[in-house]
Amino acid sequence: MSEAASGKSGPKKPGVAFWLPLILFAGFVALVIYGLVRTANTEVVSAFINKPLPVFDLPPASDDRPGLATAVFKQGKPRLLNVFASWCVPCAVEAPQLAALTAQGVEIDGVAIRDRKQDLAQFLAQNGNPFARIGRDDLSQVQLAIGSSGVPETFVIDGKGIIRYQHIGDIRPEDVPMILRKLAEAGA
């Protein structure tokens, strides 16, 4: 108010109130540019980490492996739970890494999302079968129950059936030591 009044009396430099809208506008522009430039993180992290695995009992997805139930994860030894599908390309990419993990004595169980038996059989024949058990999840029920939002995702489950770690996306060769460390932390 006083600025406007003094402005009338003679030529004077405009005060903060005069520049404030422009400063605010510049702030918004900076915010928008930051939002445009930064790398978007579209991963949805499960909120179920450090919580017990929900109770489920999936029928077998293939002829040569049993189905998958929660009880398996409560046998005292940490295991990996791999959420995958035959129609998922990155799942084929991570197959050698899963094989490397089983070679180190890691036990991996699979949950096949929306998969057909014949497609899965072909996928396993082509990429190898690192799974001790494969549960068939045609309605993504287990996937939703553990807070997984895509394939592939790998969960470290400790020997008491508690989810300890979630790896989103395919396991790259450089991720293998980290997964082994997470398993060790979970009490392997």
Next chain:
Amino acid sequence: MMRLWLALAALFAAAQISAPLAAQDLLPPAPYAYKQIADPALEAKAQTLMLTLRCLKCQSQSIADSDAPMAGDMRHQVRVRIAAGEDPEAIRAWLIERYGDYVSYTPQLKPITWPLFAAPLAILALAAVLLRGRFRRGKVPT
């Protein structure tokens, strides 16, 4: 130039072929992915909820709007649970427990979100105070 166009065309053709492989499963949609609940009142309840749940695959759509298989599975689960008599807010809470607040388009009242709800009230109160001062000044001519 011609070579560039040819390369682009080839790339496009390759994308056409590999895209279905990359993202499509061959199972039919879940029973209640595209089928409404027989009871219209329950379906309306489910619809209201589904419009405010985020599809986790195609993150800017609600599960009611998305054709992603996972969104279909989520709709199936919502409809089956509502048909079984579950409260819509209980289903929302179940999903938030697994995916965090991100899965819900309706903001939840929590310690971190209370300013969101308090800000409009605070602005209204401030406006009332400012207006009061203005009216008073007008009433008292000197």
